[in-house]
Amino acid sequence: MPDIATPKASRLQKPSWKDGRLLVGVLLVLAATVLGSLTVAAADDRVPMYAAAGQLVPGQPLTADRLTRVDVQLGDHAGRYLSAAAGVPSGAYVLREVRPGELVPLSAIGARGDVSVQPLTVVVDARSAAPLVVGSVVDVYVNPVADDGDAAGRDFAGAELALESVSVAGLPQSGGRLSGSQTDRAVQVLVPKDRIRDLIGQVDLGARVTLVPVPGSRLGTDQ
Numbered sequence: 001m002p003d004i005a006t007p008k009a010s011r012l013q014k015p016s017w018k019d020g021r022l023l024v025g026v027l028l029v030l031a032a033t034v035l036g037s038l039t040v041a042a043a044d045d046r047v048p049m050y051a052a053a054g055q056l057v058p059g060q061p062l063t064a065d066r067l068t069r070v071d072v073q074l075g076d077h078a079g080r081y082l083s084a085a086a087g088v089p090s091g092a093y094v095l096r097e098v099r100p101g102e103l104v105p106l107s108a109i110g111a112r113g114d115v116s117v118q119p120l121t122v123v124v125d126a127r128s129a130a131p132l133v134v135g136s137v138v139d140v141y142v143n144p145v146a147d148d149g150d151a152a153g154r155d156f157a158g159a160e161l162a163l164e165s166v167s168v169a170g171l172p173q174s175g176g177r178l179s180g181s182q183t184d185r186a187v188q189v190l191v192p193k194d195r196i197r198d199l200i201g202q203v204d205l206g207a208r209v210t211l212v213p214v215p216g217s218r219l220g221t222d223q
Helices: 020-043 075-080 196-204
Strands: 047-052 067-072 117-125 137-143 160-170 182-192 208-213
Antiparallel strands (some): 047 067
């Protein structure tokens, strides 16, 4: 019988660094490792900053209870906002409005002498005050007593714009009064220092005050 050829078993060869497939596999593993490290590092690249816990209005002292700490990624913009790393700065005041949850810009805080407004409580028609909340921005109109009227009467001249875009700083629970069949409401507004004397003078002469929210202002009906 003719001899049947017996196949020889081939030995498994150790992979060589010269094998292109092995090199590609190693490079893919290295790339995935580097990418994962960069992703983790980016996720941890957060800094502690202060955000407004509630509405901040000009003239308020900046205290810890009015702030909340948040960890955020700001990159090169971190220097524009109030860092929580060093705590609440001593003697700082709010210079302009900051809404709840917003980061506190450094430009919105300063020393007491930098505050350009003063709080003034005025009594207004309760219907115009109804939608207002702390932080609402309003225009202030006054109706002076007419020449032939008197401070206790009902004769007023036409409405005049006294102040534009001032913030509501408070809504006192007391201070309203009944005027005939109409209920009035006390509202504290922040008046520029150079205008407060004029407004007080008009109120003292019996002028009627009306507050009109500016378009886009925060109101109690906002959701």
